[in-house]
Amino acid sequence: MDHTKINLVVRLQHLDNQIESIISLQRGLPEEIKALEEDIAFTSRQIEAREKVAEEQHKTREKLNETIENCKAKIKSFKDKQTLARNNKEYDALSKQIEYEEKEIAQAEIKLQDILHNEEKAQELQDQGRQLIAENRYDEISEEMMPDDVLAQQLKDLKNQVEQKKEELESIIVETSEEVNSLKKQIAEQRKIVEKEAKRLLSKYDHLKNGNIQNALVRLHRQACSGCNTRVPTNRHTIIVQGGFYLCESCGRIVVHERLFEEAAAEDK
């Protein structure tokens, strides 16, 4: 068996491991940022929906007030005309018009009351929410119970948090970029060599990686595959000790002697 082939793949795994350990320095920050951004979008949507309702209520209220003012002006003019009425028929006709305008006013006032009622109801729910917050009973709070100011504060806090996390991640990326770029270059070069010298092993290696197994190539540890802890048959130990490899029957990983990893690490400049 040509042992140098496996050494080339061990070196590749060694380099891939280094990139992995740098990425792990990001400590799940990309995922945290994503989750925070989802929370921000959700909270923003809630706030926007409330603003839209408030704006519509404001517009409707203005329109209704305008209607009432118009009706009042008309009533005033009808009443003025009544004082000049020449006969009962004219007078009664004006009374009917006044009555119509009064009905219009009454209808508009009912609608205004409805708006006020809805606003009060929303306010009551928010007061209830505030009380639940004070009592730490967060899971009993419905969306509409969340007070406006708490929601605004929540959005502000979330935005601050995501900014901080992004800065943190950015600085890690900047700090490690040189190392990552150098490793990527070394990996590309190493892959070329492995491709030429040990194509079959590389395709085995890539097949495992594509199946989301980052440590496609692992050490023999306590006579077992350190990827899945399945014991390696005794009759295969010799070949491993001699610098060969074994394909784990359980997980398919490539198992080698620890020494090979040490040798691969020794190549680091």
Ligand SMILES: [Zn+2]
């Ligand atoms: Zn295994």
